[in-house]
Amino acid sequence: MILPEKVTEAASVIAQQEVAPDVFRMELSSPAITELAKPGQFVQVRILNGDHILRRPLGIAECDRTRGTFSLFYRIVGSGTRDLSLLVHGENVNVLGPLGHGFDVSFQHPLLVGGGMGLSPLLSYAQAKRGACDILMGGKNAGELFWQSFYAPYVEKTILTTDDGSLGSHGFTTTVFPDIVKQETYDGVLVCGPEIMMRGIARLAKAAGLPCQVSLEKRMACGLGACLSCSIDTVNGARKKVCKDGPVFWAEEVFA
Amino acid sequence: MTDAREAALLATELCGIKMQTPILTGSGTFGFGEEFADLTDLSRIGGVVVKGTTLKPRRGNDGVRIAETPAGMLNCIGLENPGIEVFLQKTLPRIRPYGMNIIVNVSGGSVEEYGLLAQKLDIPEIAAIEVNISCPNVKEGGIVFGTDPDAAAAVTKEVKAHTKKPVIVKLSPNVTDIVAMAKAVEAAGADMISLINTLLGMQIDTKTWKPVLGNITGGLSGPCVKPVAVRMVWQVAQAVQVPIIGMGGIMTAEDAVEFFLAGASAIAVGTANFTDPTSTARIASELAAYLEQHHLENIRDLVGRLELPAKEE
Known part of the structure; x- marks a missing residue:
């Protein structure tokens, strides 16, 4: 199966908010991936503090094509998501995506x-x-x-x-x-x-x-x-x- | 730097295989290459060592297959692969157009199986065969051959008897004497030696008191294994004549340079492909810049140039 088009991109944190205990909403400026993303796809986020060899897979939640941003939600479950939650406005991550096959978009209701x-x-x-x-x-x-x-x-x-x-x-x-x-x-x-x-x-x-x-x-x-x-x-x-x-x-x- | 200059600095040849760069991809970390086609220029890779292939399809291990560790990761995939026939009939025609040197990593459950695999791969589309006698994640085969010099030699001889392709034997670091293993496979006819495969490791979940990995133990890779890998490449380089492909935690050109200085003629990038899928191309450019800074004309001028301190009398 041919994979959809994907890129790696430096993405800066636009907003980060704890929306419930240990659950965060993060908004990233990532124009190329925002443009390509389809509903249900995900990204692989690389945390750049040097402590993580593996990226963290997170589902794309909302896309704002005008601003070139998308949002992610995650729960702190380990050291990676904890480090992600410590990032503030203006700091960078590297994002690989959009990845995988999303939902069928032909449903009407x-x-x-x-x-x-x-x-x-x-x-x-x-x-x-x-x-x-x-x-x-x-x-x-x-x-x-x-x-x-x-x-x-x-x-x-x-x-x-x-x-x-x-x-x-x-x-x-x-x-x-x-x-x-x-x-x-x-x-x-x-x-x-x-x-x-x-x-x-x-x-x-x-x-x-x-x-x-x-x-x-x-x-x-x-x-x-x-x-x-x-x-x-x-x-x-x-x-x-x-x-x-x-x-x-x-x-x-x-x-x- | 111009592309032509970079190409001149990095071009090399191993056992008759012409390579654009001395950088290969570690088996199991780069799929069949095609998965990375959107992200990196596959034609600029020295060679793609495809996922470990067996005679019959394998479903691999159950449960959790990877875990992050400080400066590395553990995996216990367990050689999941579609089998040699599917590889030859479906995968190979699909990846040929990318123009990569295709090196197939093979794993057998018996000496005879290695021979059969080698025979099936003795075809023009394949650049070389890498013999995996060092997978720590499967019960039969793999590591059984990789920890005994006689068994490793027997596998090497069998593969050599069934193919005219250059044969690379991939050694396991999970041995007391790596030099003995290297000498045994060289004497049995190995054209090249690659090292190291992963180090056997384990992680325990302190909340559940259970092993994190489904297979209990797994192979450790990434920057944390690099010093072990560099040491083994250096020891082996002094004991054998055949070229060495060095690997183990290479993330940057500086990491790669350590392996070349220790005596590797080429290197492979593995775990770094997960951290940064553009690693192979990035390391190639960084390496070319390093060679230029050090007034070297080609990567071969760096191989084995380690300078040891003078011994005091």
Whole structure:
């Protein structure tokens, strides 16, 4: 499979904000990558403090083509993301991208379903299809659903679920999904979040007769399909690479 | 510097293989080259050493396959590859147009398998064969041959008997006496020696008390292994006549220069391809500038020029 065009680019930090405990939104000035990026693609960020041999793969969340900037969301999970969070306005990273194959952009009125950091790549789709998508988002509690305000400008309807019932419906996205897809005519489902959520939604989407795409996450070194760190098994037995063949796959390709 | 001047400084030849630069790519770190086509000029690489290839397809290891370490990384991919037939029928026709010297890294489960692989690769499109007797991440083959001089020699002889291509034997650093290994494969007919493969390592997650890698252990690479690699290249260079391809943590031209001074005739860039996918071209330009600054006409003038301190009487 031919890979989409990609570049490496020095990118300066335009903004960095802690939007929830240990969750950051970073905006980078990166005109070439912003211009090329398609919804659901990702970048490999090189932190230039000399402490990191490996780049960190992060999904592109929003693109501003006029200003040549894009935003990323990440949670601090290790030394790389911690060092990333310490960067301030004007400091540089090096960005490789845009990478991988994104979401199918031919849907007219899809339902986006996301949880946790999975809401980041879905945001790029909501933005690109301004007004066309509804979003169903799930979190442990109200605090994890800070994403609402980022989605508000782009989506028609927002449906919330929390594990503890502190906001929206009490339960999981899978609890409310069957009713939601009965109430409205969707032509597809795009999901990104914990694997258990993606498997659950994929199964329910299939039952509802809706095409479904999932966006997967794996540790990766090159991001280009060369190192084979991110190989996965697919349903028909073929091996695929999350970085190159994905990160977005048709659900039936990866979930039996 | 003009392109012509840079080309004149860097052009070299190894066992009849004409190379635009003395910089190759380390097997497993550069795919088949094509993955990097958007990012770096493939025709300016001395040679692409493609991912370790086996007789049958291999799915590789399960679980987490990479981890970052201070100044390096661990991997336990486990030689995932589509097998030699898919490589010959599908991959090779696709990458030929890039005009790279294609060197195929091969790994066998038995001495006979190495011979079969060599025979299948004895074709005009292939510049050389790199014999991998040093993969630390697979149970059969690999490291079994790489830690015993007799077994390494047996594999080398078998490969030589089945191909007219230059045969490079890639040595493992996970041995007590690297010189013994190098001498054994040279005596068995190796045309070149490449070193080093990765050092066996391990990382433990202190939150879960479990190994980070799915395969428990993995191969350590990157700048942290460079001093070990330079030392081994230097020791081997004094003991053998065949050319050496040096590798291990090369990120910059200065790193590469250390290997040339120690006695390497060419070098390979591995882990750096992940940090900066344009590494090979960048190091080539930096290296040409270094040669010019030191009033050298060609990279060959740098090989083995290490100056040892005079011994006190």
